[in-house]
Amino acid sequence: MIEVEGLTKRYGATAVVDDVSLRLPEGRLTAVIGPNGAGKSTLLSMIARLMKPDTGRIRVAGLDVASTAGEVLARRLSILRQENHITARLTVGDLVAFGRFPHSGGRPGPEDARHVAEALAALDLAPFRDRFLDELSGGQRQRAFVAMTLAQDADCMLFDEPLASLDIRHAISMMELLRDLCRNKGKTVVLVLHDINIAANFADGVVAMKDGRIEAVGDTGEVMTGERLSRLYGLPISVERNGGSCIVNYFRSRD
Numbered sequence: 001m002i003e004v005e006g007l008t009k010r011y012g013a014t015a016v017v018d019d020v021s022l023r024l025p026e027g028r029l030t031a032v033i034g035p036n037g038a039g040k041s042t043l044l045s046m047i048a049r050l051m052k053p054d055t056g057r058i059r060v061a062g063l064d065v066a067s068t069a070g071e072v073l074a075r076r077l078s079i080l081r082q083e084n085h086i087t088a089r090l091t092v093g094d095l096v097a098f099g100r101f102p103h104s105g106g107r108p109g110p111e112d113a114r115h116v117a118e119a120l121a122a123l124d125l126a127p128f129r130d131r132f133l134d135e136l137s138g139g140q141r142q143r144a145f146v147a148m149t150l151a152q153d154a155d156c157m158l159f160d161e162p163l164a165s166l167d168i169r170h171a172i173s174m175m176e177l178l179r180d181l182c183r184n185k186g187k188t189v190v191l192v193l194h195d196i197n198i199a200a201n202f203a204d205g206v207v208a209m210k211d212g213r214i215e216a217v218g219d220t221g222e223v224m225t226g227e228r229l230s231r232l233y234g235l236p237i238s239v240e241r242n243g244g245s246c247i248v249n250y251f252r253s254r255d
């Protein structure tokens with residue numbers, strides 16, 4: 001469970017996250033959607049204590065994020081940010097093993113090795129284990145960072161645009177993997193998504209943000225309506241539901 005209360009972040013006079021309150025229950029996959037600059041990354045960064053809010057409180061798995069020791073928080077919460085630059089020359093296996101640091105303290109045991117192997121296999125990366133990160137394609141590198149975050153095995157996992165650079169097969173398989181982690185292991189997964197079709201088809205719940213505020217929050221079917229999405233993005237959008245699947249159609253804003 002992630003609980004956010006009255007969270008605000010300002011740059012000068014502009015509140016880029018403006019009095020946001022949210023409860024994201026455990027065992028659910030929540031997509032955060034909204035236009036560029038809506039405040040999605042800022043919200044995730046504050047939840048993960050990478051950025052200090054001006055006001056507000058955040059609790060993750062019952063822990064107050066502002067006052068919990070780093071090593072305790074890192075076992076409950078992981079985040080993968082939008083941009084990941086690592087200057088050291090690391091292999092995929094080394095990177096994913098870093099995810100175990102909060103558990104292993106730098107002295108990995110069999111349990112750590114198991115998590116690393118599982119994360120590599122889940123992200124289709126076993127053949128790349130000994131490759132250096134700068135010898136991978138963009139999508140392979142992105143999958144390696146996601147594998148590192150999974151290996152951390154935190155209760156709550158935050159991902160900022162995890163599907164960036166992924167082909168459609170890997171994107172779908174990553175969403176299935178994250179959904180299974182929620183369903184079968186009770187994880188709480190929150191991810192910023194720009195692909196609203198994928199959000200509509202995989203997320204249990206959606207948080208729609210614009211101008212630093214929550215425009216809508218709730219179950220995916222309630223939030224992802226043509227009317228709401230058109231207003232959110234300022235573009236004509238319709239949503240078709242067919243059995244269990246959902247198609248979001250975008251129209252050109254002019255001829």
Ligand SMILES: Nc1ncnc2c1ncn2[C@@H]1O[C@H](COP(=O)(O)OP(=O)(O)OP(=O)(O)O)[C@@H](O)[C@H]1O
Binds near residue numbers: 035036039040042043
């Ligand atoms: N250091 C900063 N100084 C001033 N404004 C900033 C700073 N960092 C971010 N912002 C502004 O905060 C707002 C929210 O940014 P944020 O990255 O959270 O948006 P986002 O919804 O994640 O956008 P995107 O979809 O483009 O990734 C933006 O308008 C951005 O320009």
